[in-house]
Amino acid sequence: MRTFINEEKFSELTGSAAFITLVGHLNPDGDAIGSLSGMYHYLSARGKQAAIVLNNPLPDNFGFLTAGLPIFYYDDAPEKCIEAVRRADLIICQDMSAPSRAGDISAEIENASCPKILIDHHLNPAVEWFDTVISDTEVSSASELVLLTLLKQEDVVQDVQKLPLECATALLTGILTDTNNFSNSVFPTTYDAAKLLLQRGADRDFIYREVFCSFSEQRMRLMGYLLSENMRYMPEYGTAYFTLSKNDKKNFSFLRGDSEGFVNLPLAIKNVSLTALFTEDDGFVKVSLRSKGDVDVNEFSHRYCNGGGHKNAAGGRVYLPFEEIPSYFEKCIGEFFAR
Ligand SMILES: [Mn+2]
Structure with a gap:
């Protein structure tokens, strides 16, 4: 508009x-x-x-x-x-x-x-x-x-x-x-x-x-680790997400910008139309959201993640202990797609 x-x-x-x-x-x-x-x-x-x-x-x-x-x-x-x-x-x-x-x-x-x-x-x-x-x-x-x-x-x-x-x-x-x-x-x-x-x-x-194409070797290894160990797939909701903890960052000598683009990766799965990356920070959890087609992550972020953005790309913050993120997000996804 x-x-x-x-x-x-x-x-x-x-x-x-x-x-x-x-x-x-x-x-x-x-x-x-x-x-x-x-x-x-x-x-x-x-x-x-x-x-x-x-x-x-x-x-x-x-x-x-x-x-x-x-x-x-x-x-x-x-x-x-x-x-x-x-x-x-x-x-x-x-x-x-x-x-x-x-x-x-x-x-x-x-x-x-x-x-x-x-x-x-x-x-x-x-x-x-x-x-x-x-x-x-x-x-x-x-x-x-x-x-x-x-x-x-x-x-x-x-x-x-x-x-x-x-x-x-x-x-x-x-x-x-x-x-x-x-x-x-x-x-x-x-x-x-x-x-x-x-x-x-x-x-x-x-x-x-x-x-x-100017990232470090460690960034590539972190990406592989997140995809193989941390990614959770919810086929019934066409959703995949992963978490990036402070500990993961330390283990892979994380530099600012290293997680840029990661949130897009699970969208390459045929059935997936919503992805999320949760990154542990000081006092909050940073949320990145992406989607395909009509799935509106701007709305999702407004409702559940204190943020917003565009229909297919949004961000936000969640103020919960990091370990509670999977249960919170999976509950939100169930509610979001139930409507
Ligand atoms: Mn822009």
Whole structure:
């Protein structure tokens, strides 16, 4: 659904700002950093000063998008993040539906008096916080929506060659990651966007290698262990899930980002249409959910996991002792599919 598109207002607000602060969601993913890095390179080429503010760093395999950028993480340097928000003439939030999704910097963003823009593809954008909202749920990613927005700017006017190469690389990375390499959330426009970015010179093979083929041996062994030892299959509900404990992480020298993509694996089982990965954290259990077809994990997460997202991809948190997760989840699944 297109709730609101206003490229003219985007043009006006970015045109009159000298320093622009770009913000993405907590636990940033490839689309968050792809869309932010893409926007950063576009604004830089237009002579704007900009900074990127995130709650916490990304997995190392996205280092090729962050190297050399003025990017601040609240976990490492809260004062730099606060300064970047306070000195901004304009704040652009991307790949997040509300300021609260930014993590510990949220209150600063809400209190900032400068204009704010939202560019996002999630359901129910919190429009009340923003001066203009560019929202479309029928695109693959925030990165695709950033591309559509930039193509309409008067210095680009549908000529993708006018965008910096680094911008094209970053936006294609966001599309590749949010669609899991074009396997989900792909719309006809997504291929058009990818075509334009390739024509601009983005190197798909390079991006694929960096993002999907740069993990450690230990990560591969952890994946094998989870699939063979921890995965539980509930054929009567077309559901498969696994758990990742702190102990498992320790045994396999877990690094941030190592479990990225694991939740998708059981979807390769013919009968499975809902998968979940539960990861033990401090004081809560992180939940990742994926589904095929009409099974709505956004709804599942709202009902049982204190979260949400998209129909076929959602996240959340459960506040239960880790060992109680299997019985809780299996009860929820029985209830969810009984309706
Ligand atoms: Mn996204």
